[in-house]
Amino acid sequence: MVARVIPVEAFELVVFGATGDLAHRKILPGLFRRFLAGQIPPEARIIGAARADLTDQAFRDSIAEAIAEYVPAKLRDPAVVADFLKHLEYIPIDAKGEGGWATLKEKLRPGLVHAFYFSVAPALFGDLAERLKLHGIAGPESRIVVEKPFGRDLATAKALNATLACHFEEGQIYRIDHYLGKETVQNLMAVRFANILFEPLWKAEYVDHVQITVAETVGVEGRGAYYDTSGAMRDMVQNHMMQLLCLIAMEPPYHFDPDAVRDEKLKVIRALDPVRPEDIVRGQYLPGLGEGGYREHAENPESKTESYIALRVHISNWRWKGTPFYLRTGKRLRARASEIAITFKEPPHSIFDDHSGWRENVLVIRLQPDEGMNLMVMIKEPGPGGMRLMQVPLDMSFADALGAELADAPDAYERLIMDVIRGNQTLFMRGDEVEAAWAWTDPIIQGWEARGDAPQAYDPGSSGPEDALMLMHRDGRRWREIR
Ligand code: NAP
Numbered sequence: 001m002v003a004r005v006i007p008v009e010a011f012e013l014v015v016f017g018a019t020g021d022l023a024h025r026k027i028l029p030g031l032f033r034r035f036l037a038g039q040i041p042p043e044a045r046i047i048g049a050a051r052a053d054l055t056d057q058a059f060r061d062s063i064a065e066a067i068a069e070y071v072p073a074k075l076r077d078p079a080v081v082a083d084f085l086k087h088l089e090y091i092p093i094d095a096k097g098e099g100g101w102a103t104l105k106e107k108l109r110p111g112l113v114h115a116f117y118f119s120v121a122p123a124l125f126g127d128l129a130e131r132l133k134l135h136g137i138a139g140p141e142s143r144i145v146v147e148k149p150f151g152r153d154l155a156t157a158k159a160l161n162a163t164l165a166c167h168f169e170e171g172q173i174y175r176i177d178h179y180l181g182k183e184t185v186q187n188l189m190a191v192r193f194a195n196i197l198f199e200p201l202w203k204a205e206y207v208d209h210v211q212i213t214v215a216e217t218v219g220v221e222g223r224g225a226y227y228d229t230s231g232a233m234r235d236m237v238q239n240h241m242m243q244l245l246c247l248i249a250m251e252p253p254y255h256f257d258p259d260a261v262r263d264e265k266l267k268v269i270r271a272l273d274p275v276r277p278e279d280i281v282r283g284q285y286l287p288g289l290g291e292g293g294y295r296e297h298a299e300n301p302e303s304k305t306e307s308y309i310a311l312r313v314h315i316s317n318w319r320w321k322g323t324p325f326y327l328r329t330g331k332r333l334r335a336r337a338s339e340i341a342i343t344f345k346e347p348p349h350s351i352f353d354d355h356s357g358w359r360e361n362v363l364v365i366r367l368q369p370d371e372g373m374n375l376m377v378m379i380k381e382p383g384p385g386g387m388r389l390m391q392v393p394l395d396m397s398f399a400d401a402l403g404a405e406l407a408d409a410p411d412a413y414e415r416l417i418m419d420v421i422r423g424n425q426t427l428f429m430r431g432d433e434v435e436a437a438w439a440w441t442d443p444i445i446q447g448w449e450a451r452g453d454a455p456q457a458y459d460p461g462s463s464g465p466e467d468a469l470m471l472m473h474r475d476g477r478r479w480r481e482i483r
Contacts, residue, residue, distance in 0.1 A: 008421040010043035010112045014104065016095065016128055017119035018048025018059065022147065024066040026178075027119060030414040032067050035084045036075060037410070039418060047107065049093040049100065050120075059090035095120060095127040101135040108137065115174075115420050117145040126163040133167040143420050145174045148239055149230065150429070153445070154438040161431040170431055174420050179240040180427040181412030181419075184371040188247050188340070189256070191365075191373065198363070199252070201344065204323040208360060209475075211341045212244050214329040214367075215482045218336075219285060219460070220307060221297045228298035231305040232282075236329040238441045242269065243429070244340060245325060249315055258425040262433055269436040273314040275444050282448065282455040283308030283465035285332040291460065294331075306455045307331040310468040311444075312475075324475065328468060332460040334482045338367035341480050357381065357389035364480075372397035 013031075015023055034040055048059050067081055089107070093100035108114060116132060118125050125146055132138035144164070151157025164173055179185055192198060201207070214236055220227040227235065246265035253260035285307050287293035294307045308330030315325065344361040362376040373396040381388040410418070419427055456465035463469075463482050472479050 005037050005039050007041060008039060008113075008418055010041045011115060011421045012045045012047065012108055012112050013115045013117060013417070013421070014047045014049060014108075015117045015119055016049050016093070016124075017117075018090065019050040019052045019054070019062070020119055022119045023048070024062070025070055026411075026413040027117065027417065028063045028066055029070040030411060030417060032071060032081070032084050033075065033410065034414050034418060035087070036080060040084075040087065043112065044087055045107075046088050047104070048088065048090040049104070051092060051094045053092050054090050056089050060085040060088050063088060095124040095131070098131075101131055101137065105135055105137050113143075113421055113423075114138065114141070115143040115145060117417075117420075119147055122146070122149060122151075122160060125160060129164055129167040138168070140169070140172075142168075143172050143174055143423070144168055145176060145417075145420055147176055149234065150175055150239070150434050151438060152230070152234060154435060154442050157434050157438045161435065165431075171425070173428075173431070174416075174425060175429040175431075175434060176416055177239050177243050177429055178412040178416065179243055179367075180429075181414075181416040182367055182371070184365060184367050184373075185244065185247065186427070187373075188244075188365055189261075193252055193256075202342075203319045204321055206345055207323050208343045208345045209323060209477060210248060210325045210343070211480055212241055212248075212325065212327045212339075213341075213480065213482065214241060214338045215333040216329075216331050216336055217333060219291060219297050219332045220294065221291070224294075224298040224300075227307075228300050228303055228305045232307060232309040232329050232331075233441060233445060237309060237311070237327060238437050239429075241327050241329060242437045245313070245327070248340060248342070249320055249325070251319070256426065258428075259430075261426050262430045266430070266433050266436055267317075268315060269433065269440060271315050271317040271320075272440050273316050274440075275311055275313060277447060277451065277453075279312035279471065280444065280448065281308075281310040281465055281467040281471050282306035282453065283330060283458045283468065284455040285330075285460050286457050288460040289332075291332075293460075304452075304454050308333075308455070308458060308464050308468070310464065310471055312471060326472065326477075326479070328464065328479070330458075330464050334461055334463055336369065337482050339480070340365040340367070343477075352387055352389060354386065354388050357391070359391040362480075370397065 015027055017023055031040065031046060064081060064085060067076060091100050091103050093104065116138065118128055129144065151160050192202065246268045249268045250264035253264045283306060284294040287296065295301050295303050298305065310326065310328035313325045313327060342363040346360065358378060359376065364374040366372050375394040376391050377394055378389050379392055381390040416427060456467050458465040463479065469479065
């Protein structure tokens with residue numbers, strides 16, 4: 001199979017925050033990989049901007065270092081890197097000041113696609129949006145890209161949406177959730193809506209429950225002070241896990257079209273029931289395995305912020321009434337693993353005398369590591385001795401089927417930036433989606449704050465707090481092993 005690179009129109013991308021961590025780790029290395037794939041047209045320019053007083057050359061040097069650090073050696077042909085760097089320029093701009101904007105305006109050429117990536121703290125989004133308009137730099141065709149966190153509750157998200165809406169139409173605003181750019185997440189839609197096999201079973205009648213797990217081995221060291229103001233619910237559940245939940249639970253959109261897809265996701269969020277306190281478990285990792293605990297990392301000995309959360313969630317609609325969705329995410333857990341597991345119900349009647357080997361069918365969609373899918377099915381245990389059942393995985397590891405093509409597949413940021421240039425908003429969150437997600441999240445957080453709930457301690461390298469196991473045991477179910 002030959003990977004198809006669909007060229008994009010000539011563009012100028014202005015990256016505000018170009019000296020920051022995200023720009024260096026993801027955005028610029030991602031653009032380099034698209035350049036390598038032949039997707040960046042010769043006229044394209046990437047203009048970095050931040051307060052630091054850099055020359056074009058100093059900026060190029062810093063990006064050369066970032067490429068050396070974050071792009072695998074086999075992809076870093078020095079001649080190709082040098083060609084890529086020729087597309088880069090830099091202008092010192094303070095989002096809150098008036099300097100540099102006139103230079104930016106002069107530099108941008110009419111007739112190209114113009115995108116402005118706000119890779120800066122959300123507190124600066126309004127300043128950037130306002131000055132882009134005030135200085136006549138952004139027009140009705142321009143696009144802006146904004147990063148998470150998009151608010152910390154419904155009120156702040158609404159305020160941010162309102163600020164952006166003063167200067168840009170919704171069709172110009174690209175709110176990034178990089179989970180939506182992952183290959184397997186998009187494959188989830190292909191599997192659901194391009195096969196007849198799964199969709200008829202995709203409902204409460206046949207699905208016992210769904211588990212969504214995002215487990216990390218790292219703690220919050222290095223960004224503890226920020227994380228302590230956020231916690232797992234705001235940092236992971238309200239955005240990334242909510243998006244995964246929507247893609248699993250939504251009705252088939254009439255077309256793979258930005259608003260058709262986002263309309264269906266929004267309906268799911270609106271159908272989420274409030275979560276009862278007994279269906280929430282929050283945790284905080286203890287010191288261990290040679291590292292400090294959460295409270296040391298957060299530099300807050302009294303912290304009640306959760307580094308782990310598990311929730312039992314219900315969707316009140318015809319398709320899902322009665323099927324629980326269990327979500328869990330945490331830091332310093334046993335393994336780095338993200339997956340969605342859809343567990344199907346037992347057949348209505350067993351025709352076999354020995355049913356002891358029977359296990360549920362489970363469709364496992366792995367996001368990381370080893371992207372792929374596994375369908376657990378029952379077969380006859382091989383050999384003589386009568387009819388005994390055993391469970392085997394039908395492994396749909398994309399690495400086996402697609403080989404080099406998958407290895408070369410763009411990472412989430414690359415794909416999403418190219419979608420911005422193409423003007424395709426399907427994989428970006430719409431303003432009303434974000435607000436609906438906060439409207440569901442807010443009372444959950446306010447509830448535990450009002451009750452003064454403290455998170456339960458858990459050991460680093462474990463699967464999370466004991467109470468999270470009980471959340472499942474109570475329902476006669478078990479979490480899948482984190483590995
Ligand atoms: P960072 O490392 O702190 O970088 C911030 C950037 O903003 C720097 O380039 C800084 O450069 C620039 N900046 C600060 N004040 C400015 C001003 N007044 N005017 C113009 N530029 C200014 O932050 P980051 O980690 O790259 O994160 C950027 C955004 O992405 C944040 O919204 C963050 O929440 C989000 N995000 C980051 C990650 C990640 O992995 N890093 C992941 C998801 C989301 P100067 O100081 O030179 O101005």
